[in-house]
Structures are given as C-alpha cells and as structure tokens.
Amino acid sequence: MKLLHTADWHLGRQFEGHALDEDQSAVIDQVQTAIAAYNPDALIIAGDIFDRAAPPESAVRLFNNFIERMTAETPCAIIIIAGNHDSADRIGAMAMLADRRRALVRGPLSAVEKPLILNDAHGTVAISALPFGYEYAARECFGADIKSPADVLSAQVSAARPHISPSDRWIIVAHAFVTGAAGSDTERPLTRVAGGIETVPADVFTGAHYVALGHIHRPQTAGAPHIRYAGSPLAFGFDEEGNEKSMALVELAADGKATVELIPFRPRRTVRTLRGTLDEIVNSPPSDDFVSVVLTDEGRLIDPMKRIQERFPYACKLAYARDIKATRLSSTRSASALDDPKTVIAEFMTAMRGTPPTDAESQIITSTLSALATREEAAA
Secondary structure, three states, rough: EEEEEEEOOOOOEEEEEEEEEHHHHHHHHHHEEEEEEEEOOEEEEEEOEOOOOOOOOOHHHHHHHHHHHHHHHHEEEEEEEEOOOOOOOHHHHHHHOOOOEEEEEEEHHHHHHOOEEEOOOOEEEEEEEEEEHHHHHHHHHOOOOOOOOHHHHHHHHHHHHOOOOOOOEEEEEEEEEOOOOOOOEEEEEEEOOOOOOOOOHHHHHOOEEEEEEEEOOOEOOOOOEEEEEEEOOOOOOEEEEEEOOEEEEEEOOOOEEEEEEEEEOOOOOOOOEEEHHHHHOOOOOOOEEEEEEEEOOOOOOOOOHHHEEEEEEEEEEEEHHHHHHHHHHHHHHOOHHOOOOOHHHHHHHHHHHHHOOOOOHHHHHHHHHHHHHHHHHHOO
C-alpha cells in the first residue's frame, strides 16, 4: 500500500503581504505530478488546507480544481481533515460530495470515528482521520473532562480504536503538536488557554502503523520513526530558510512496517537572507526570492529599501547588523554582569563597532564611573 502524505497547504496565505497564489498553484501541480508518477493508493492532506476559516475565492477555486482533476484523472483515494486554521464546517461540507468508497473527509469532531478501508494484496488498511478540535468542542462531543489537546486526541483515538480489526494495518491522520517536534514561528498555538500545554505525547498513537501528522511546518519525525510531519509545501517565514520542503511517499509492507521516501517540492522562489553593505547588495544578481536584508554599513542610509527592491522586488525585511548585535547583547546579558558597568560599556562598544575600547577609552570610562560614584556618595 502506497500513501502520499502532505499537510499545511495554507491556501490563501500571504508572505509578508505578498500573495502566494502562483507559488501555491505551482506546488499543487507538483502534488498532481507525484500522484501520476508514483501511483499512490491514497493522498493524505493532514489539515490546514486553507489559511483561515473564510478563505479567499481564489484559494477555494485552486483547491476545488485540484480535487476535480485528481478524482477525474486517477483512482487515488483521498483523506482530508480540518486543521486549526480551517473551518471545520467548511471541510466537513466537502464530504457530502465525496465518493465514500475512495474518500474520507472529516471536519467537525465525532464520537464515532469510522475509518476508510482500503485493500491491497496483503489485506486491509484502515485509515482513521481525526480532525483538529479545541477542548470546548471535544467536551461537547465526547462528554468527558477534556482540558488539553492531549485529552482531545486521546478521546479521538479511543473513538476510532473499536472500529479497527486486529488484522488491519492502521493509519492515523491527525493535526497536533507532538512532544519533541521542532516548530516554526508561523504556527498558531493549539490551545486557547494562556500558558496551556499544547503538546501531545507520542504514546497516544499506540497501535498505529503510521501516523500522518499536520501542523508543524518542518518535515520531521516525532517520538518514533513511524510518526511523521509532512511539513508545509512552502516556507511561510524567514526562520524556515534552508528548510527543504517535501511530500512523504509512504509504503506499507504486509506486516505494517512503513518506509518513507521524501519527494522534494521545488518552489518558484526560495526564502533567504542577504548580508552585506548596500552597495554589495544592489550589485548582487537580481532575484524574485523572498529576501531579508541585513546591512553592514556603519551609518544609517536614506531609504535603502527602495534601492534594494529595484534589484529584489520581494525584499520584505531590512535590519542593520549593529542593531542586531546590540539586541543580542541586551537579551543575553546576565543580571549579575549588570553590576559591573565598565564591562557592560566595553561589551556594548565592542558589539556596536566590532572592536573593544582602547586603553585611552578605558581610562575615560573608569574615571567617569569613578566621578559618578563620588557624586552619588556625596549626595547620600
């Protein structure tokens, strides 16, 4: 049995104010190409299909066109769940039009979690699709004392387990933050309680042969080799620079052992940081990538972004290296070191200009601090 696992498409999202319609259309075409090339038995989209509950028409049209093409051109089954960015009701409404022999679409929570059953030469594969739900919705659904995302998912797995035969190879699709996963800056918290614990332990999925996760945007395993995040097809923040995006092609053996091949996405543009003087930056090869610029010029410049965007139209952020150093120094200074003003001044000067105080400057610092201390004593 072959499964193509993706997640976190976030259709309708923008990158620092720039529309991503063409970028998202390109990676969706790559999903379609992968289905044609690898002929998986099922496509899994593990939540956050859209970026918000009421997505723009262009995003809905893009997704609908993909589903229409996929169902018309391939025999591939499809499994879809709502993520925390989606409207559960919107995703659930798609189930009304789906062929239930080859589709499982889950939006709102349900106390009865029946799987989609697929067959291959080795027997049956049961796929449980567990949509994201907040604690208040889970309490209404399951009538239990549910206080955390871990409680929500535990209740969902418990609702799914009675429908799984001992002979089934079991796949769980979920949208959660599993303990040990490395997140990104652009992921929305999964709990509405300030300071609440949003992580879910991996042992919630005990008994599953493969767990297809969504929510975390970096492709990775979490807690065990068979518990995997597909990651998002595109980077949505500069903290994801250099993070290769991929789909997971999962092959399930007769004994349920899952082997994974990563199929890289090739985005239209990457996310990267450029560092140098303004002259160096504006004389670099032009690019349509999303760019964050760190200028190493000593003095402040007049409207440098205007010149940069002539070369890099999707330049989104601008900072000065000296400001970053000063911020880093401020954030890492220990409370005990603040009791030594001479050291603080010396490190500040080093961070701002790259060299420590000279002997003459150190003497000035010492004499000035001594004079200030004398005045304070006299005032006391």
